[in-house]
Amino acid sequence: MFINALSKRICYVLEYLSSCNSLSTSKKMLDRTMAWQVAVLFLFLLSVSSTHGQASYSIPEEMSKGSVVGNIAQDLGLDLKRLKSGKARIYTGDNTEYIELNKEKGVLAIRERIDREALCGQTTPCALHFQVILDNPMEFYSVTVEITDVNDNAPHFKNSEMEFKIGELALPGARFVLGKAMDLDIGTNGLLNYSLKPTDNFALKVQNEVDGGQNIEMVLQKPLDREIKDHIALILTATDGGNPKLSGTAEIHITVLDANDNAPVFTQAIYKTSTVENAPRGTVLTTVTASDADLGSYGKIAYTITNKADGIVELFSINESDGELKVIGDIDFETVQRFEIHIQASDEGGLSDSSKVIVDVVDINDNKPVINLMSKSPVLSEDAKPGTVITMINIQDQDSADNGKVHCMTDENMPFTLKSSSNNFFSLVTDGHLDREQNPLYNISVTCSDEGVPSLSSSISLSLQISDVNDNAPVFERSSYEAFVLENNSPGLSVFSVKAKDADWNQNSRVSYIMEESVVNGVPVSSFVSVNAESGVIHAVRSFDYEQIKDFTFHIKAQDGGSPPLSSSVLVKIVIQDQNDNAPQILYPVQSSGSLVAEIVPRSADVGYLVTKVVAVDVDSGQNAWLSYKLQKAQDKALFEVGSQNGEIRTIRQVTDKDAVKQKLIVIVEDNGQPPRSATVSINVALADSFPEVLSEFSDFTHDKEYNDNLTFYLVLALAVVSFLFIVSIIAILSVKCYRWRRERMFYKSNGNLPVIPYYPPLYADVGGTGTLQHMYNYEVYRTTDSRKSGLNYGRPCSESIVSLDNTSTLPPAHREKLINEDFDDEVSFVFEISDFPTQ
Known part of the structure; x- marks a missing residue:
């Protein structure tokens, strides 16, 4: 095989050298032919060392008939006599013989012109495979002849x-x-x-x-x-x-x-x-x-x-x-x-x-792979790490070669993969993080396909249940909540409810609601609202007053029942809505008991003259604080009018001599609430051009006012004096008691050996004999028919107490102590004499 590969590379080198020749076309073809002859000769030398029983050759296409391919006798180690005696012949199988055997010379020669393109098309490498057979004894030799390409075809387009x-x-x-x-x-x-x-x-x-x-x-x-x-x-x-x-x-x-x-x-x-x-x-x-x-x-x-x-x-x-x-x-x-x-x-x-x-x-394949489950885990925790083994699979395919090689795969978009542990053994393992909340159950399909042509496959389905882990905190339905409550609500009122969901399962998804501690205007929020731990319903603990607090915020925490528990919180805002629970308040004109409110309008006043302006406020808000003014009662309604929005009282006609000097108006101030609330104010108006005329008309009201003012002053003064004397007497009593207690403590600690203290007997001049107070005051209030001449008289002290000094140092201790105790046992009393008011 090494020699065959070497011979191919030599052919390629010679072909390249021949293509690089810069001579004319005919010269190039000649040199190329010579190069191939040299290559063939060199291959003859190398083929001597080829393995017994087979021979390989490489020749270019388009060689002429009779061209030598190779010395088969030498390459196979056979002599010419054996070729003749054994009746050596070539067997191709498809009855297409491009190569012939010359038994006389022991060489292979070209029998028919070989066109590589017609023989193999685009298939590479292109080779002829045939056998040389000998008889007596029968021998079999394999021969391969590779046909190399020659640039004998020009590019062409099918459509010109x-x-x-x-x-x-x-x-x-x-x-x-x-x-x-x-x-x-x-x-x-x-x-x-x-x-x-x-x-x-x-x-x-x-x-x-x-x-x-x-x-x-x-x-x-x-x-x-x-x-x-x-x-x-x-x-x-x-x-x-x-x-x-x-x-x-x-x-x-x-x-x-x-x-x-x-x-x-x-x-x-x-x-x-x-x-x-x-x-x-x-x-x-x-x-x-x-x-x-x-x-x-x-x-x-x-x-x-x-x-x-x-x-x-x-x-x-x-x-x-x-x-x-x-x-x-x-x-x-x-x-x-x-x-x-x-x-x-x-x-x-x-x-x-x-x-x-x-x-x-x-191609065609006729055996499907057989899938055998060796073991599996039906339940897997969702916090299983990637690479956790789920099941072991054994694959068997009765086919051989490529048709018996099996590849397995799982469904796409699933966090699982197959790993090959050894031949025909696979492990199904996790290939990502699991999430029970997204997929509590997986139906995993494993498909195994062989490499046959066509590929056949088998598949199985595995059911894998994912167990829960507390990995999800409760999530509120909204990022924040806002609720509206009418003021003056009843305590215990259900305001609204919050809702949180936990994607976990069973105990891990059980949600409890807790109100986080906070302070609203210096008061714990728990004194305003409470939350039901199971349902999340928020109740009002007290009755709200819009005029005191308009809104407040707090946080509700939702906590699951996992271990450890997970939680999340949400901001809740309670908005107090106003109710019409406050009547308007008259700021001007000021009304007081016995006082006189009078406005002077000259008789020469023009139409639209501003008499006065009623000023009122309402502590409510919104339309509950919108105020309107109406003239409820007047001696002459055709003379005055009140601005419904601004409360201004103006004349609507010219004042005449027939109009009474003293005019009394009653203005009602009403808010826009449902139901509406109102307040009234009385206004006295004097129609006069001079001040004496007004005094003569309203003199009785002035006298009453002065009388009431004097009476109020006297009563307040008497109350202040009584309170002061009462406080002084309390202080004196406490001082005496404290002094006696200290003396007794000193006496017992010294076992009666006290220093001689001069004794002063209580020689008081007590007027009235009611106590030890040195001065007695008599208060007399007198009145006349004219209250401006009434007054309060203070009496002078009628007498003074004189304390006599006496030397008691010579008395025995027992008598001296008795005298001292008797002195401290005296009580202090106050005498007040207030005469009755004279009868008018």
Whole structure:
């Protein structure tokens, strides 16, 4: 085998050297023939060392009849006598003999001219396999002759002329698929490049595909103008890489059309499908689809197969209108394993797009794989780490070679994968993180396919239950809540409810609601509202007053029952809504008991004269605080009016002499609540041009006012004096008691050995004999019929107490202590004498 490989490489080197010769064509052919003869001679020398029982040779195609292929007798270690006696002969099996055996010389020679392209087509390597058989005794030898390519075929286009209809509105960059040229040669002798002339409007774009093929497109470089030139002729040239280079040409005729500015566009650049060999004619392989944004005839798409030169149109056809690709010929896997069908979608405006359909031909396979479950886990925790084994699978296929090689796969978009542990053994493992909340149950389908042609497969379904883990915190239905409560509500009122959901299961999804501690206006929020731990219903703990608090916020926490528990919180805002629970308050004019409110209006006042303005407020809000003013009562309603919005009292006619001087008005102030609340104010109006006239009319009211003012003053003064004396007496009593207690403590601590203290006997001059107070005050209030002359008299002290000093230091201690105790036992009393008011 090493010698065979070496001989092939030598042939390639000689062929390359021969192609690089710069002599004339005839000279090149001569040198190439000589090079091949040298190569053949060298192979004769190498074949002596070939393995007994087989021989391999390599020759170029198109060798003349009788040309020597190789010395088979020498290569197989046989002498000429053995070839003759054994009746040596060649067996090919297909009755096609390109090689003959010369038993006289022991060599293999060319019997028929060999055309590699006719023999093998594009298949490489191309080789003849036959056997040399001898009798007496019977011997069998295998011989392989590789046929190498010679550049004896020029590239050619199946269609020497190509026609395109292109709209003048086609944009630069528009692509048009050109038919590929065919070159029956292979390797460097095959097709390498294309050229397009002239290049005024179009350029040639050759794309090398991954599989080694080429896609030939004509690209518009600059816009076309039908009015200038409505027909363009181009020459497409295909050149191979042989020596000498051979080429072929095709003419391209372009007709410029009007106003088609949208080319068809395929939904896919490459379509892939497969079919079994010998598929019935009419079998639908796939459907290609293209769309065109144009309307009418320019939007109507026709599908055609463009690569007609390589026999595609004899095997496949496409429906021109719907793009359905069908089989119309006999497909042979041994001949071609893959087809590349180039599809062109063209509209009636001449614009087109191209796509490619790859058809894989598969052979026949008759045994399905057998899947055996060795073990499995029916339940898996959702926090299982990637790579956790779920089950073990054993695969058995009775087929051999590639038909017995099995590959297994699982459903896509599932967090599971199969890993091969050994031959025909697979482990199904997790390939990602599991989430029970999204998929609590997986039905995993495992499909095992062999490598036979066509591939056969078997599948099983596994049911896997995911157990729950507390990995989801409760989630509130809303990011924040806002509720409205009317003030003056009853305690315990259900305000509203919050709701949170937990995606976990069972105990992990059980939600409890807790109100987080916070302070509202210095008071814990729990004194305002409470939340039901089970239902999330929020209750009012107290009655709300809109005038004190208008809104407040707090947080509710939702906690699940997992271990450890998870929680989340939400902001809740309670808005207190106002009710009409406050009546309007009159700020001006000020009303007081016994007081006089009077406004003077000159009799010469004009119509619309501003008498006064009633000012009122309402502590409610909104429409509950909208105030309106009405004149409820008046002596002459035709004289005054009140502004309903501003409370201004104005005259509505001229004042006359017949109008009374004293006018009394009652104004009612009413809010806009439901039901409405109101307040009234009385206003005295004097119609006079001079102040004495007003005093004479309202003098009785002035006297009453002064009398009430004096009476109030005296009462307040008397109350203040009594309170002061009461406080002084309390302080004196506490001081005496404290002094006695301290003296007793000192006496007991010293065991009666106190220093001699002078004793002063209580010689008080007590007036009235009611206590120890030194002064007694008499209060007398007197009144007259004229309250302005009433007054309060303070009496002078009638006497003073005189304390006599006496020296008691000579008394015995027991008598001295008794006198001291008697002195501290005296009580303090106060005497107040208040005379009654005189009768009026």
